[in-house]
Structure formats: C-alpha cells, structure tokens
Amino acid sequence: MKPNSIFNWHEFVIVVFYFFSQINTGISQDTYTEQELEILPRFREMVKAGATQEYMKENKYLVRFLRASNHNLQSAESKIQEAFNWRKENHIDSYLSRDLSYFLHHYPILFSFDKYGRPAASSAVRYINPRKLVLSGKLEELRDYVRFLFDYGINLLHKVSNETGKEYIEMYLIGDMAGYNVRNHACLACE
Numbered sequence: 001m002k003p004n005s006i007f008n009w010h011e012f013v014i015v016v017f018y019f020f021s022q023i024n025t026g027i028s029q030d031t032y033t034e035q036e037l038e039i040l041p042r043f044r045e046m047v048k049a050g051a052t053q054e055y056m057k058e059n060k061y062l063v064r065f066l067r068a069s070n071h072n073l074q075s076a077e078s079k080i081q082e083a084f085n086w087r088k089e090n091h092i093d094s095y096l097s098r099d100l101s102y103f104l105h106h107y108p109i110l111f112s113f114d115k116y117g118r119p120a121a122s123s124a125v126r127y128i129n130p131r132k133l134v135l136s137g138k139l140e141e142l143r144d145y146v147r148f149l150f151d152y153g154i155n156l157l158h159k160v161s162n163e164t165g166k167e168y169i170e171m172y173l174i175g176d177m178a179g180y181n182v183r184n185h186a187c188l189a190c191e
Contacts, residue, residue, distance in 0.1 A: 035071060036063055046077050050084040052093045055158035060169065095148035103145040111156055119160050120172040121153060126179025131187070 032040075040059050043066060051057050062080070069075035087093060107128050114120040133142045153171055161168045 032059065032063060036066060039066065039071065039073065043073055043076060046073065047080050047084075050081060052084070052087060053155065053158075055154065056084075058158070060167070090147065092147060092151055095144060095151050098144065098148065100145050100148055103141070107145065109149060111153065114172060114174075117164075118170075118172065119153075119157055119168055120174055121149075122174040122176070124176040124178065125185065126176070129184050131184045 036059075040062055043062055044057055047062070048057055055061055065076040065080045065083075066073075069079055107123075109121050109123040111119070111121050130142060133139065157168050157171055160166075
C-alpha cells in the first residue's frame with residue numbers, strides 16, 4: 001500500500017467519526033426564505049428524474065444546493081447532478097441491498113433512539129479494527145460498509161422524520177472508546 005493511500009484512509013476514518021457525530025441532511029421548514037419557497041417547486045421539477053431516493057425530492061435536501069449556488073437554478077442543477085452522478089458512479093444506491101453480513105457481525109453499529117426519541121447510532125471502538133482489515137486486503141469492502149452506514153443513516157433520518165412529523169436533521173453517535181489505541185485505529189501502516 002502506498003503511503004499516500006494510507007494518509008487518505010486515515011482522513012477517511014476521521015470523516016466517518018465526524019459524520020456520525022454531526023450527520024446533517026437538511027434545514028428545518030421554518031428557516032426557508034420566501035425566495036426559496038418560491039423556487040423550490042421549479043427546482044424539484046428540474047432534478048426529480050435524477051433523484052434515486054425519495055428524500056432527494058424534499059425541500060430540506062434541495063435547499064442546500066440552492067444556497068450553495070446563491071439561488072441560481074442552473075448552478076444548483078449542475079451541483080445536484082454532480083452529486084447524483086457521484087452516487088451512480090460509486091453504486092451508492094446498491095449498498096442497502098449488498099451482503100455486508102461480515103461487517104455487520106464483526107463491526108456492529110446499532111441504530112436506535114436516545115432517551116428523548118432522537119435518532120442515534122452507537123458503537124464500541126474495541127470491535128472496530130480498520131488496520132486489520134487493511135492488512136487483510138478488505139479495504140474496499142470496509143469502504144463499502146462505511147458508505148452503507150452513511151446511506152442507511154440518512155435514509156433512517158428521513159424515514160423517522162416522515163413517520164413522526166418531526167424534522168430530524170442530525171443523528172447522535174454514542175461511542176464507547178474503551179479499547180481505542182493508535183496502532184489499530186489511527187495508524188493503519190504501523191507494523
């Protein structure tokens with residue numbers, strides 16, 4: 001393995017931990033501007049053919065692209081098409097149907113709710129050993145599993161939001177850091 005790819009993997013692990021502590025998929029309804037409420041229906045029509053998940057047609061998903069484009073519809077459409085293309089190129093929509101039983105068994109993450117009814121995920125670091133997977137040649141499968149967790153978590157947030165009528169835009173990670181060590185969790189190239 002090249003040192004550069006190890007560095008990228010190290011960043012990837014940090015991003016995963018950050019993602020689960022700060023997962024944010026949208027904006028609350030009451031924070032939309034009048035201009036956004038006016039152009040969202042047009043924007044939805046422009047991009048709905050490329051949306052592969054129901055949440056991609058919701059205001060809270062679409063508004064991020066409008067805001068990133070200063071409400072320019074053509075620029076927002078270009079940005080969201082890039083996101084749709086990335087999902088297609090990386091087969092993101094197939095992760096929920098893949099056989100990931102090895103990872104689900106050996107690297108469990110429990111999706112549940114905290115005591116206030118908010119979506120939460122929990123995991124114990126002692127069970128996660130990315131270094132072992134890299135050394136055994138399972139790096140790509142681990143990346144697939146992490147992408148699965150991202151997509152599953154986002155879908156869960158939207159499902160819970162729709163079922164409860166409450167707008168959930170983040171998921172909390174409850175992590176048991178017992179067993180964490182630099183060699184197995186942060187230095188994948190250590191011998």
